[in-house]
Amino acid sequence: MPMLNHLKRNSFAAYWLMLGAALLALGGATSFNLYIERDRVESREQGRLLIQSRVIQENVEQNLAAVNRVLTSLRKDLLRHEASKDLNDRLKMLTDAMPGIRTFLLIDGSGTVSASSRPELVGKNFAYRDYFRIPRGNPDPEVLFVSAPFMTSLGIYGINIVRVIPGPQGEFAGIISATLDPEYFKTLMTSVLYAPDMWTAIAHGDGIQLLMVPDRTGQSGKNLAQPGSFFTRHRDSGKEASVLTGIVYATGEKRMMALRSIQPASLRQDKPLVIAVGRDLDTIYAAWHRDAQIQVGLLGLIVLGSTLGLYVYQRRQREFRWREAKAAEALEASERFMKTLTDNIPGMVAYWNRELRCGFANKAYFEWFGKTPEQMRGIRIQDMMGEELFRQNEPFIQAVLRGEPQRFERTLTKADGSVGYTWAQYIPDLQGNWVRGFFVLVSDISELKRTEIALRESEWKLKTIIEAEPECVKVLAADGTLLQMNRAGLDMIEADSESQVIGHRVVELVTPPYQQAFVDLGERVSRGESGTLEFEITGLKGGHRWLETHAAPMRDIDGKIVGLLGVTRDVTAHKQAEQELQHLAQTDFLTGLANRRYFMVLAEQEVLRTLRYGGGLSVFMMDIDHFKVINDTYGHKTGDVILQRFAEVSRKILRELDTIGRVGGEEFAVLLPQTDSEHALEVAERLRKSVADVEVVLDQGLPLRITISIGVTTLAGISSNIDTLLNQADQALYRAKNTGRNRVCIYEHRNEAG
Structure with missing residues (x-):
């Protein structure tokens, strides 16, 4: 008996060890799941920030390329002594035509402004400015100089893009400069903000910050090139794009930040621009933190409930084992008589008392369940059957203990692992109205059911697998x-x-x-x-x-x-998601028209097709007249509405096979396949008149009408390409605007021969 008590105590301790191991495994699984989910949130947000930063990068690169082309063109005119006397007017017209430019400056070798889009600057000397001193110290005409942000004489914080003007002997003769308009960048940077906690910023390659959107006091002009700052870590990595996490130097906030350097190899910039798009770390992980708290709380409840459950279970076990010992004494007295009688009865015979402990069982019972007489003595029916079989038989057991005889079929597993099918009868042992226990008679009908069982089991397994x-x-x-x-x-x-x-x-x-x-x-x-x-x-x-x-x-x-x-x-x-990404990569977000990149791809394909198979091909370059004045007078929101209404009218006038794209701020290009010069001119006039008839009602209720100028050219010669056609159409557009606007001009090919 002492040895038995020792084994019982050991089994109770084993249960506690198993429970502890299970709870540790559950805690480890919960921790691993939370780690994986946090990593997924981090990866998803990094990808989104990189995409938004790439949108800004591509737009800024396009703007820089456009500014570079204008500066190069102006410099060529100056070097050929073709600069017109009304250069100030020309520079002002270029400023109006380019939404990203605030001011053009032509500065001679001494630092004096000789021409400007803003006449009030002519005659001023800016030799002390870094954007003049740095090119003068390194007068490389092939380098595009990008100045550090500075406060202009007009009270605007901006960046100058500069090209050196060489003299007749290659000496430094001055610069041609364009001041980038911060308002243009604000519109672009605002467009990528998809969450309230986001902000974007742009800084010079030396670390001086130009602006931050949404605007924060004291950020413009701050030097970000500090040890350990996001800017310094990104710059020192040498990568084009980085995603960093930590404390932002400029604001002291905990952020996830995507940074990109803008320095296209084709422009030969002396300094890059660096853009940053970031989100608040606590906001990014807010949902994850809530889930972590919930899962940890549930784990705590499971630990508490399982430990209490095991304690109650073991207490009941002790009570059941005490009763088992008492029942065994009574069972032993009658077992010898019943054994002789029942061992000769075909099938299984047993008696179970009201506490569901075995009073006796015949030889067939022992063989079926693989038990010895000692093991069967006083065994609980739950222990003999197992939890699953007991659960199935429990309704019949409860019924027979109420005095109701039971008859049913049941599948049983033998001790050798084989499965048998039985016909069972439970007969109550009544003493008056009191049920003391019940007799069990079980017949083996396995051979009759084997085929049916196999078929049902196969169908059940397949259905379970499929439905799960x-x-x-x-x-x-x-x-x-x-x-x-x-x-x-x-x-x-x-x-x-x-x-x-x-x-x-x-x-x-x-x-x-x-x-x-x-x-x-x-x-x-x-x-x-x-x-x-x-x-x-x-x-x-x-x-x-x-x-x-x-x-x-x-x-x-x-x-x-x-x-x-x-x-x-x-x-x-x-x-x-794939289709949406492709649409965003090809479409201008404001007008819904093809963006410049996608328009160029379609245009190049159409030019090649026309050159191979023949037919006419015409190109428009279109510009909304006085668009900058509209923006300055009524605001950028009205300007956006004008661009959208113009896009709607254009789509109605043009054919489905024509391609229209937004290639600049208010500059649009149209490709008209199978269209000669005469028909192109008709389409252009019809489009110009339709736009002039459009009336835009402002928020104040006042009507506003717009006009456009159009330059038209037609493919001529097998050596033409889309760049040539756009240049020709642009020249015709330039002539239309110089001769009064609200008109169509066609490019005259005989000018090229002369």
């Missing part, structure tokens, strides 16, 4: 008709039940462009191959989804292919 699968699982007959589909699949095709689709051909739900590929996949599977296909469907309720299916052949026991097994997942979200 979170992806669509379907079985098709050899002719393509649907035999079986789980709930996940029915949801994908918008079916309420299997009865709606069983017996129908699944290919009927596939959209026409993908039906043949779907049929081909079925034919490959019928030949014994496996395959994967991505396709679009129209659900029974009209919804559209993109699906990806993997199909494999189903074979019978003889290896013959009798159908198709397919596992399908919904990839709609992934497909929509």
Whole structure:
């Protein structure tokens, strides 16, 4: 007895050890899950910030390239002594035409302004300015100098883009400079803010910050090139793009920041520009922190509940074992008599008292459950049957203890692991109205049921696997008709039940462009191959989804292919994300027209096609007259409305095969395939008149009308390319604006021959 008590104490300790190990494993799994989720949140946000910073980078690079072309063109005119006497007017017109430029300056070798888009600056000497001193110290005409941010004489904090003007002997003769307009950058930088806690900033390569959006007092002019700052770490890494996390030097905030350097190799800038797009770290991880608190709280409840449960369970175990010992004494007295009687009865015979402990059991019982007489003596029926079998038999046991005889079929597992099927009878042992226990008579009918059991088990396993699968699982007959589909699949095709689709051909739900590929996949599977296909469907309720299916052949026991097994997942979200990214990469966000990059791709393809197959091809360059005045007078919001209304009118006038793109602030280009000069001129005039008829009603209720100037050119000669055509159309546009605006001018090719 002392040894038995010692073993019981050891088993109780083992339970506590197992519970501790399980709780440690659960805690470890919870910690690992939280770590993985935090890493996923971090990766997703880094990707989004890099995309937004790339949007700013591409727009700024386009603006710098445009400014460089204008500065180079002006310098060439000056070197050829072709600068007109009204150079100030020309520079002002260029300023009006370029929304990203605030001021143009022509400064001679002594630092004196000889011409400017702002006449009040002419005659002033800026030799003390860094944007003059640095080029003078390194007069390389091939370098595009980008000055550090400074406060201009007009009270605007800006950056100057500078080209050196060489003299006749290559000496330093002055500079031509363009001051970037911070308002242009603010509009661009505001467009990428997708969350309230975001801000963007742009700084010079030396670390001086130009501006921050949303604007914060004291940020412009701050030197970010401090040891350990985000700016310094990004610059020292030598990478074009970096994503950093920590305390921001400029604001003292905890941020995740994407930084990009803007220094295209084609421009040969002396200094880069650095853009930053960031979000507040606490906001990024707010949802994760909430989930972590919830999961840790649940873990604590589980620890408390499991420990209390084990304590109660062990206490009950002690009580049951005490009663078991008492019952064993009574059982031992009658067991000898009952054994002789029942061992000769075919089938299993046993008696269970009201506490569900074995009073006796015959030899067949011992053999079936693999127990010795000593093991069966006083054993609880739960311990002999196991938890699963007891759970199944418990309703019948409770009924017989109420005095109700029970008859039922039951599957039992023998001690050797084989499965037997039985017919069981529970007969109550009544003493008056009191049920002292019950007799059990069990007959083995395994041979009669074996075939039925095997069939039911096979069908149950297959259905369980299919219904538990979170992806669509379907079985098709050899002719393509649907035999079986789980709930996940029915949801994908918008079916309420299997009865709606069983017996129908699944290919009927596939959209026409993908039906043949779907049929081909079925034919490959019928030949014994496996395959994967991505396709679009129209659900029974009209919804559209993109699906990806993997199909494999189903074979019978003889290896013959009798159908198709397919596992399908919904990839709609992934497909929509791909399409949205492609649309954003090709479209101007304000007007919905093609952006400059996408327009150039389409235009180059059309020029090549026309040169190969012949036909006419015309190009427009269009500019909204006095657009900068509209912006300055009524604000950028009105300017945006003007651009959008202009885009709407253009789409109505132009054909579907024509291509229109926004290539600058208020500058647009149009490609007209199969159109000669005469018809192009007609289209241009019709478009000009339609725009002039547009009336935009301002917020104050006042009407506003706009006009446009159009330059037209037509492809002539096999050596032409899209850059040549755009240059020709731009020259014609320039002539239209110089001769009064609100007109169409056509490029005269005979000017090139002369």
